Amino acid sequence: MYRKQVRRRRAVLALLIVGSFALLTITYGQGSNSVQRGVTAVFAPVSSVLDRALKPARDLVNWVDETFDARGKNAKLEEELEVARKEAVGAQAALAENKELRELVELDESGAIPTGYEPVTGNVIALSPTVWFSDLMIDVGSADGVQLHDPVIDGQGLVGEVTAMTGGTAKVKLISDHSSAVGVKVVPSGIQGIITPTIGEPNRFVLQFLNSDKHVHKGESVVTSGWHTEEIEARFPPNIPVGEVTHASINEQEAQGRSIVRPYADLRNLDTLQVLTGGSRR
Amino acid sequence: MILTPKIVARLVVVGLLGVLLQLTFFSQVELFHVSPDILPALVVTFGLLGGSMTGAVSGFAIGFLLDCLLIQPLGGASLVLIAVGYAAGMFRERFEIHSRLVAPLLCAILTFAAELGFGAVEAMFGIHTDVSVLVLRDMLVQSVFAFFLGWAIYVGVRRLVRPALVDEATVRRTRRPTVLGA
Numbered sequence: 001m002y003r004k005q006v007r008r009r010r011a012v013l014a015l016l017i018v019g020s021f022a023l024l025t026i027t028y029g030q031g032s033n034s035v036q037r038g039v040t041a042v043f044a045p046v047s048s049v050l051d052r053a054l055k056p057a058r059d060l061v062n063w064v065d066e067t068f069d070a071r072g073k074n075a076k077l078e079e080e081l082e083v084a085r086k087e088a089v090g091a092q093a094a095l096a097e098n099k100e101l102r103e104l105v106e107l108d109e110s111g112a113i114p115t116g117y118e119p120v121t122g123n124v125i126a127l128s129p130t131v132w133f134s135d136l137m138i139d140v141g142s143a144d145g146v147q148l149h150d151p152v153i154d155g156q157g158l159v160g161e162v163t164a165m166t167g168g169t170a171k172v173k174l175i176s177d178h179s180s181a182v183g184v185k186v187v188p189s190g191i192q193g194i195i196t197p198t199i200g201e202p203n204r205f206v207l208q209f210l211n212s213d214k215h216v217h218k219g220e221s222v223v224t225s226g227w228h229t230e231e232i233e234a235r236f237p238p239n240i241p242v243g244e245v246t247h248a249s250i251n252e253q254e255a256q257g258r259s260i261v262r263p264y265a266d267l268r269n270l271d272t273l274q275v276l277t278g279g280s281r282r
Numbered sequence: 283m284i285l286t287p288k289i290v291a292r293l294v295v296v297g298l299l300g301v302l303l304q305l306t307f308f309s310q311v312e313l314f315h316v317s318p319d320i321l322p323a324l325v326v327t328f329g330l331l332g333g334s335m336t337g338a339v340s341g342f343a344i345g346f347l348l349d350c351l352l353i354q355p356l357g358g359a360s361l362v363l364i365a366v367g368y369a370a371g372m373f374r375e376r377f378e379i380h381s382r383l384v385a386p387l388l389c390a391i392l393t394f395a396a397e398l399g400f401g402a403v404e405a406m407f408g409i410h411t412d413v414s415v416l417v418l419r420d421m422l423v424q425s426v427f428a429f430f431l432g433w434a435i436y437v438g439v440r441r442l443v444r445p446a447l448v449d450e451a452t453v454r455r456t457r458r459p460t461v462l463g464a
Contacts, residue, residue: 009334009335012335012338012339013334013335013338013364013368016338016339016342016360016364017361017364019342019357019360020342020345020357020358020360020361020364021357021361022357023346023355023356023357023360024355024356024357024358024361024403025357026356027355027356027357028355028407029355030355033356035350035356036349036350036353036356039347039350039351040350040351040353043302043351046302047302047305047306047351050302050303050306050307051306051310054306054307057307057311058307058310058311061311061312061313062311062312064313065311065312065313065314065315068313068314069315124310125305125306126305126306126309126351126352127305127309127310127317128309128352128354129304129305129308129309129317129319129321129348130319130397130400131316131397131400131401131417131420131421131424132397132400132401132404132417133352133354133400133404135352135353135354137305137351137352137353163353164353165353166353169353171352171353178404178409178410178411178413179410179411180411181410196410196411196412197411197412198411198412198413198414199409199411199412199413199414199417200413200414200415200416200417200418200419200420201414201416204414206411206412268312268315269312
């Protein structure tokens with residue numbers, strides 16, 4: 001009797017493992033399949049409601065985190081903390097949302113959004129839980145005009161690209177994802193390169209130069225270059241702000257042809273985003 | 283645990299709620315720059331209360347739902363969470379759980395293992411970028427969160443499925459001894 005139970009248990013375990021591997025093999029590299037679209041269609045409204053309902057609680061926890069983070073820093077940071085405190089507490093969540101939307105409009109008016117693109121605004125409704133993935137879900141999808149590889153920005157700059165979608169949701173692969181690589185140029189010097197993230201440090205990107213004898217300097221801005229290769233799937237239009245050079249030692253540039261970039265967008269604290277739909281990049 | 287339809291329904295509701303809360307709340311909050319991951323702790327709890335089969339099946343189901351909702355390749359999260367649930371269940375079947383610290387400790391250890399597992403699944407398909415050692419710090423902090431959250435989850439789920447637990451000590455009312463002739 002006991003042996004029979006053990007055999008059955010092992011058989012179920014083997015079935016589950018084989019099933020998982022089979023699913024992984026079949027679905028790897030696909031955008032989305034009918035099962036995922038069905039499940040997402042059912043749960044996306046629930047996620048959206050939960051997301052809005054839990055926003056004050058999230059803001060409170062994030063405020064505690066920011067408070068810890070800001071301790072011991074100088075007066076300038078304390079000033080920012082005051083602002084964050086005002087934004088975070090319960091009923092002022094709406095105020096923060098307005099600010100993000102205003103920033104998006106400012107980015108739009110500054111000319112950072114290339115002509116021919118129609119921005120579609122969406123809210124983050126789900127985020128991947130592990131330290132390895134950098135994916136999130138937003139509450140706009142193909143029904144809103146979102147297409148595969150559409151660039152995604154926030155009020156500060158480039159955030160990522162759409163890699164899968166359903167009717168009402170889209171999956172955004174952040175530029176901090178381990179499989180992400182973005183063709184960029186440094187302004188004003190015009191040096192071309194590719195930035196890749198560092199897993200575990202979302203604010204540290206490596207800028208690898210492409211055949212340049214010039215040097216970059218700390219504080220210089222990095223924007224999308226607009227080109228892509230077989231290795232770089234992402235097809236971002238040119239001149240979207242990406243980040244600024246934070247570490248640019250001459251030795252490292254000459255020996256390894258690289259420097260360090262910090263993204264403008266706070267990739268750990270995203271809430272309202274814009275998908276740039278349309279355009280003529282394809 | 284005796285799996286009646288009622289108990290299975292309760293477990294399904296807890297699993298669904300766990301995944302939705304993870305995606306809409308826990309993944310979007312940060313303490314010490316790290317977001318808590320409650321799903322391995324939830325699967326460990328199912329494994330500890332229901333045994334290796336319940337652990338493995340719940341791990342598969344929760345992983346499948348997670349992959350569906352995040353539009354990720356199906357099976358990756360399932361594979362890791364099956365192992366976590368099965369390991370927790372085997373622990374329960376092989377050892378007596380005497381201390382209250384066992385469940386949270388197991389949640390912490392298996393959350394760390396799950397994070398390594400997620401990394402291994404990603405590595406299987408190739409990681410082409412730098413990996414900072416800080417990723418280890420993040421995983422350790424997640425394990426600490428899992429210790430405390432796992433404790434709460436274990437107590438909550440245990441209470442919810444109490445009628446089905448075979449090892450639950452029955453509360454006996456002390457009865458006065460019968461005195462003959464009184």
